[in-house]
Amino acid sequence: MKSVDQEEISRRRGIYFQGFGIYGGLSGLYDYGPYGSRIKDKVISEWKETMLSEGNVAEFDGTTITHTDVLKASGHYDRFFDYSVECESCHTKFRADDLVEKKGVPAVLDRQWLQDKIRELGIKCERCQGDLGEVKIQKLMFSVDQGEGMEPLFLRPETAQGMFVNFKEYYRFFREKLPFAMITVGRGYRNEISPRRALYRLREFNMMECESFFDPQNEMWIHDPADDVRVAFLTTDGVEIKASPKEAHEKGIVKSQPMAYFMGLALRFYSRVGIDLERMRFRKHRKEELSHYSSETWDAEALTDLGWIEITGIAHRGTYDLTNHMKHSGKDLYAQRVIPKREVNRAIKEIDYQKVKSESPESSAKIIAALKEGKTSITIGNQVIDLNRFVTEKEEKVTIDREDFVPVVIEPAFGFDRIFYTILDHNLSSREDSGYVLLKIPYTISPYNAAILPLMNKDDLDTKARSIFEDLLKKKFSVIYDDAGSIGKRYSRYDEVGIVYCITIDYDTIKGGDVTIRHRDTKEQVRIKIEDIPDYLGTDPWDGKKN
């Protein structure tokens, strides 16, 4: 396969291009054009279909503006500022707080403090011993101004948090049974220091994320991992093993069963959208790459003209997110498991309301409130009141058959834009004979069902073609009409954007009521009756015959 310049063709054919072109562009912000948007929609619905077909998966659609406390709990807020300092002679960049901590001094995240400390400790460039420059601050999340006197809000750096903070809603939706998973598709925002390489690193990007929740005592998905497709697994020892997700799990390469399961789902999705599994691998994160809360993380990587790029991350997040949201919000995000019935003694406190009322009639409301909060004393005016005398402790026997636990989370997070890039990379090719470009994406994600082309632009061929076009539109097919240029040129035009079928209206159409349908990859044609077109386009009869 000859190499094709993806960016050039995407710009030229309106698949994607840099945003704000007339104003000089903005880095890391790309728009999807007419063809790109259609392909995008279809890829996303393939993903949703793949995930939702599990049965115990539901969808969620959350806001992009995010409550600041959510980001404090998730840890993003603390990483909001990146304090960097650069060597003035060799221009190597370091994290200012890291340099200070390496000297055994706990860092304070403050620009001036770090600046002073570096000077005070006489820290030099680690590489060349040169002098370090000013400490600079990089904002890593985008903030949203709320107006004067109000704290700014932030745009979400990932879609995942919405699924954690609403955990109880979903838990109820699934009638309090684990495991289940939530999925969401939406935009996220990260102020990357140097966004680069077209769709690879964006500042505003599309994510397709899934959060699955498990009882840690039974960390199993409801189905077995896929066994019908083998792909490369790259372990931390640098060993590459070809295995199916099921085998990888059984051999202990992938420890977590659900993780192996989601790998299988990911592979199913990739192949449905035309990603070449021969150019895919799962790579395990080394210890130093792992987030501190994760016990196991695998990246799905695709080989493209950018090299191996990460297109999906499957991370074991443990109980990190839910625990932190419980801590920060003070709300219960537990799930419950059924345990064998047993009797336990439970201490209960009974408040003697009569006594409160009679002893301090004017302060009774305050006292009762304090008692309910579990306080043992309260100060009213300048008098300290001991609350214990209003409470009698009792023990009672209760039967319990439930216990609380924090669910563990496994997150397969798909980066849409990188997947889109990979789809184009794996499917853009040029014909052996002519060198003309064709985009061999599957029919399911092709931007239109077909292009309707009159062979000639005269002798009623055009009016006949028009009426077929209008009729297909009415029947909800996505079709495009084109009568400009020679027929070969038009075929080629639609090859480039991945349209699988071209329907040509010729002189026999007028006589016999049939048309030719030409297939993109093989250039072969079949004749079918006009009235059979909808069925034909509905079933993709060429499926399976493709190269």
Next chain:
RNA sequence: GCGAGUGUAGUGUAGCGGUAGCACAAAAGCUUCCCAAGCUUUUAACCCGGGUCCGAAUCCCGGCACUCGCACCA
């Protein structure tokens, strides 16, 4: 963000102090009975802002963008 390089119609390029040319694409017409045919016509660009100069796409400065390295990448 730093360093180096680059920025000319939609795309790919030529011009590199005298006011922009080519190819492909696109549009109109003619022609054409199935794979970018041909002919005629047309549309369309010097990234933005300053400076030097009689004159700047060309030289200088600043910005923006892109590419490559460094750093960053939850």
